[in-house]
Amino acid sequence: MGKSLMIVDDSATMRKIIMRTVRMSGLEFDRTEEAGSGVEALQKLEAGAVDVILCDVNMPEMNGTEMVKKAREMASCNGTKIVMVSTESGQDLIDQVMADGADGYITKPFTPEKFQEKLAPLLN
């Protein structure tokens, strides 16, 4: 059965860049969704879970760390892998989001190879 991906970022530009990079990485997803905020992402997750979420950290309305916490409270997201994508590279932040339930952290700048390296193990 095919995998599904959701990209959560308040920047439409960055969502496209991430989508393009995922495509270039060779990872295959049968279904992809986008959300412009943590709130929108949670609404979409209520309607249907996805296998992988790539989520920005700095977002208005609800930031990535809050979204991870709330997603982890949703039964439908039990099996969902959440990977944060951010320019923030402070170890404290990384530790915090991992403790909150993220499965991985990708720092910008990213490359297709980095996506492959970080996401492929989670998909298996």
Next chain:
Amino acid sequence: MAVATADIQTHVAELSDGSFEAFCEDISGMFGADVTCERQGVRVGAAKDLRKHFKKLTAVHHVEATGMLNGTYHLVFDQGGLFILSGVIVMLPERRIREEVKRGSADDAENLTDAAREVGNLLVGSWDRAFREDCEEHDHFLKTGTFIGKPWDDLSEVDLTDDTELVSVLYEMTVEPYPTFRCAALFPKTMIDGAAGSDAVAEPEEAPAAPAEPAAVEETPPTPAQVTVADSPAPVVEEPPEAAVSEPSAAPVETEPAQPVEQSDPPEAEPVSEPTEEPVAEKASEPVAAQIPSDIQSVVEAVVGDTTDVVPDVKQEVVPEVKQETVQASPAPVAEPATPPPAATSTSASAATFMDQILADSGSYPGDTAITDLLRTAAKDIMTTDVVWSAPEDTVQDVVAKMQQNNTGYVLIGTDGVLEGLVSNSNIMSAISPYLRPMFAKWRRPEDDATLEIKIKWMMSRPVRTVTPEATLGSMIESMRRYGGRCLPVVDSQGSVQGIITVFDILLRVLAAEKTFSWEGNPPQAPPLLI
């Protein structure tokens, strides 16, 4: 105090060098652009004096600093930088970027606001990382907003006044193949003085106890000639009068939420789950639900799968595991014809491959001898040697033209014979706008044409799964079936591409093996003509 300030100024300028260089590397790595920058000088003076360096539209990113530097400083790009960097990350056509560098209006800039903000995010991320690596006292940089417009019309828009004294580190940056543009880091003098007066400030590494080098200060006052880009047409083009440009509507200031990050440890280990070994190797060892074909038709199905499925081809040529640039096809099956077929339930990982089973079963079905011989045919004997190449920098349109001229559905991408990627007809058709098709000509827009200008390196599949000249047709079918590709370049032990094997080559061989079929010529493979 003055000596310490000069030291700090020099130190900050050096850190700025490293930070802008990190940004150039980051943009190069993410977007495949060749980006370089060079410091033009350091000046200390009133904010209003910068007007001559940033005459037209300007992008100003506000950065809140904690650590060695405390307060807000600004990272600035001139009009060229604004449009070139934003355009590159959203892959605008080169022609449009050049046009906007020269004559871009506030409305044009507003259309790129989101992209400009992302440039700022990446920039500040690069700066934060570079400072972490090179400055122990650094804590954190956070971009708090982006201004796009003409700040020198009203400096309060960027929280400065005409007379705010700034330490400005000025640069020229070049993103090939575009004109050089200007950028700068603007630090309030009070911020530098504050850093100099702080107990936490470390002495410069090279001269811990020495007084400040006068040169560090004398580097400061660049003449206008030093910061003028002689061969940079964009920044010196006289701006046509545009009433709208100076309107504040084109100058959105966005505020981003603060993040409570206070750690300055270098981010070495990214705590993603441990790397697995060879995800695809695991995949490859999965039991194959083998259904042994009993006739040619089932071999055809084994090769092409669902022949109605066109779009997935785009991804299917991408090898899931990326560790290796090239992957050898599985060894040619050597099962002996006399070997009894595995039991129907024997689909364990250690069992023979799908094609092994076919070969092992030879003789069990009418006409299988011909198939067995066919499956043992070497790649070198059936490959197409007339291979079409294109350069990574070529556009989609260039590649479409080559496909049409050569009636091929596959083009190898590389430079000097070094294989970097592979592009299929399906890659192309999924990358371009559907409005380019003749039936939609009436509704065609400039944005649709723009998709033809995308560089092919962004569309190509990579890395490329290849086979050796000795690989058997059976192993190639196995490879295509398992990994989904429809084209396998044939590469010899020296790494030279000898030819390609496409699914069409295989199908034609299969048809040729069965005398009741007749065929001639090559099927149309190129994408349809686009108007």
